[in-house]
Amino acid sequence: MLRRTLLGAAATALVMTTGAFAQDDKTKVGFVYVGPVGDGGWTYEHEQGRLAVVEEYGDQVETVFQESVPEGADAERVMTQMALSGADLIFTTSFGYMDPTMNVAEKFPDVKFEHATGYKTAENVANYSARFYEGRAVQGYIAGNMTETNKIGYIASFPIPEVIRGINAAYLAAKKVNPEVEFNIVWAFTWFDPAKEADAAKALIEQGADVILQHTDSTAPQAAAAEASTDGTQIITFGQASDMSEYAPLPRVSSIIDNWAPYYIERVGAVMDGTWESQSVWHGIAEGMVGIGEISDAVPEDVKAGALEIRDAIAAGEMHPFTGPINRQDGSVWLEEGETADDGTLLGMDFYVEGLTGEIPN
Amino acid sequence: MDLSAISPTLLVASLxxxxxxxxxAALGELVVEKSGVLNLGVEGMMITGAICGFAVAVETGNPVVGFFAAALGGALLSMIFGVLTQFFLSNQVATGLALTLFGLGLSSLLGQGYVGIKPPSTPRLNLGPLSDLPFVGRVVFGHDWVVYLSLILCVAIWYFLRRTRAGLKLRAVGESHDAAHAMGLKVRAIRLAAIAFGGAMAGLGGAYLSLVRVPQWTEGMTAGAGWIALAIVVFASWRAGRVLVGAYLFGGVTVLQLNLQAAGVALPVEYLSMSPYLITIAVLVVMSARGTRRSLGAPADLGKQFHAVH
Incomplete structure (x- = not known):
């Protein structure tokens, strides 16, 4: 009996502290990460964004984050915990957090949520994503020019639109400069598992790929490519989400850098002055959310110049990576000559373009 | 689809x-569990070994020293578990889980300065003409020394547990610590030694990840390998030979499915990825259907606390 009373008292105390937190004039911001902050890729860049928020607002904000949160029920628990402990704004930074975010947001109408790379919104849920496919087009161009075996290995994570879009964009760009090019795609079914990512890179390299593109979060494929490059053949890779410049100039020849800081600062600011509203943003190279990391000297001058040209044309809006004529994998027409893809189709992309082999797993 | 792109030689070698x-890691845990202790901290000890081995290998430029440091690091960490569970009689399951959390945190702290560094390489042994033989040259004679060490250890552990007096004592402690104690065996000392050995093995396994298989240091890089090692011990029904089978089966499925995908074979990846776990569950169900826990081969006093009363 005594024990129960004590527990009750403790619970009351907890609730009271939570209440005190909520009334605090500091804006409390939570971040939910899918990998560790030291992954050197995706989560690392979100963490840089969080640090930028702290830098910008100093004492006015209090940030909390939780690393390596599995996508699913666990994520819901973590978000609930953050909301209960007085968070005003919660960034959930992986596609798989979409439904958990919607569920938790429904229970906490006063807390604002920002979900990355999804497509659902609500009164208190905004979503934001970057047009990574623009960067993929630049990568595909370099890859298509540089491959000697004409085999490009692609380590994919989950069969979601964002990943499929990246594969298609890279393939179209590579195919344009090198009609012989072939893509070998491996689905790792994980965002972060260095050993598995390295194994996937090795399997692709052993089967003749000399360019490795990755859509997983760690730098393991870069390390595996560096290791495999020693005996005569040079493998090249691209930094994913983060610059991964520690593997430059070879095997990493360029990268896609996600820059979340300006967006995070803007949105935290909006919560502070009460102007936050639900929205759906999709920024690309032009807005600076997608950056192209330095193209190393291992890339021939003319290829480098061509890649930069593509980057600038995309930024200026003169070029769209998905410009027709493009057929779907089954041969049916997707885009007519000169037609560009609309955002709706891109956001829900669930098909390969013509020329890619294999099937997208369910 | 192009199956000819898969080289069986390279496939077996990477498996x-x-x-x-x-x-x-599983061999280490096997010895620990045979002594009657359930240490769920394998994941934590592995990742601590991964960073200890990596850091020392980078600082000294010698991967062999790195592997020793990894074993030492894993063993030291396991001693926290040992002291808590053997002297303070804390709950083994809870302490083991805590050890995993502690190991993950400790390793990311230790690893702060080691992100993005290339470790000194652990070369494959060059056995002259033997390594040039087709297939067997690469598969049997073309590995780094740690692969051979792991195979030797597997045989050694089987021999130790089955054929030596010391191994018999260790099993006795695991089967009935009270009887072993009555016979005059030092239950705590034997268990502590087993725990330290398990920690050292997990550390070695972790270092193999960070120094050879990946090779780099990334936070959280074991990504569940320790839990798989635990499952394999159960799958193997506490026998060294079957641990080898289980580990190679698991490694095989992982590598094979990646290779099949790279070759463009349409296959249900999700099912292949989960197959090792499904097999473990199936083995457990089949075995437990045949009788009690004993028929699984589980040590009778596994996970029980020992407190000498007389």
Whole structure:
């Protein structure tokens, strides 16, 4: 009996502290990460964004984050915990957090949520994503020019639109400069598992790929490519989400850098002055959310110049990576000559373009 | 689809590399569990070994020293578990889980300065003409020394547990600590030694990940390998030979499915990825249907606390 009373008292105390937190004039911001902050890729860049928020607002904000949160029920628990402990704004930074975010947001109408790379919104849920496919087009161009075996290995994570879009964009760009090019795609079914990512890179390299593109979060494929490059053949890779410049100039020849800081600062600011509203943003190279990391000297001058040209044309809006004529994998027409893809189709992309082999797993 | 792109030689060779970390960790845990202790901290000890081995290998430029440091690091960490569970009689399950959390945190702290560094390489042994033989040259004679060490240890552990007096004592402690104690065996000392050995093996397995298989240091890089090692011990029904089979099966499925995908074979990846776990569950169900826990081969006093009363 005594024990129960004590527990009750403790619970009351907890609730009271939570209440005190909520009334605090500091804006409390939570971040939910899918990998560790030291992954050197995706989560690392979100963490840089969080640090930028702290830098910008100093004492006015209090940030909390939780690393390596599995996508699913666990994520819901973590978000609930953050909301209960007085968070005003919660960034959930992986596609798989979409439904958990919607569920938790429904229970906490006063807390604002920002979900990355999804497509659902609500009164208190905004979503934001970057047009990574623009960067993929630049990568595909370099890859298509540089491959000697004409085999490009692609380590994919989950069969979601964002990943499929990246594969298609890279393939179209590579195919344009090198009609012989072939893509070998491996689905790792994980965002972060260095050993598995390295194994996937090795399997692709052993089967003749000399360019490795990755859509997983760690730098393991870069390390595996560096290791495999020693005996005569040079493998090249691209930094994913983060610059991964520690593997430059070879095997990493360029990268896609996600820059979340300006967006995070803007949105935290909006919560502070009460102007936050639900929205759906999709920024690309032009807005600076997608950056192209330095193209190393291992890339021939003319290829480098061509890649930069593509980057600038995309930024200026003169070029769209998905410009027709493009057929779907089954041969049916997707885009007519000169037609560009609309955002709706891109956001829900669930098909390969013509020329890619294999099937997208369910 | 182009199956000819898959080289069986390279496939088997990379299967062995993929299996080695879990094989080492599972062999260590096998000895620990045979002594009647359930240490769920394998994941934490592995990742601590991964960073200790990586850091020392980078600082000294010598991967062999790195592996020793990894074993030492894993063993030291396991001693926290040992002291808590053997002297303070804390709950083994809870302490083991805490050890995993502690190991993950400790390793990311230790690893702060080691992100993005290339470790000194652990070369494959060059056995002259033997390594040039087709297939067997690469598969049997073309590995780094740790792969051979893991295989030797597997045989050694089988021999130790089955054929030596010391192994018999260790099993006795695991089967009935009270009887062993009555016979005059030093239950705590034997268990502590087993725990330290398990920690060292997990550390070696972790270092194999960070120094050979990946090779780099990334926070959280074991990504569940320690839990797989634990599952393999159960799958193997506490026998060294079957631990080897289990680890190679698991490594095999992982590598094979990646290779099949790279070759463009349409296959249900999700099912292949989960197959090792499904097999473990199936083995458990089949075995437990045949009788009690005993028929699984589980040590009778596994996870029980020992307190000498007389």
């Amino acid at each position: 062995m590399v993929a299996a080695t970390p879990i094989l080492l």
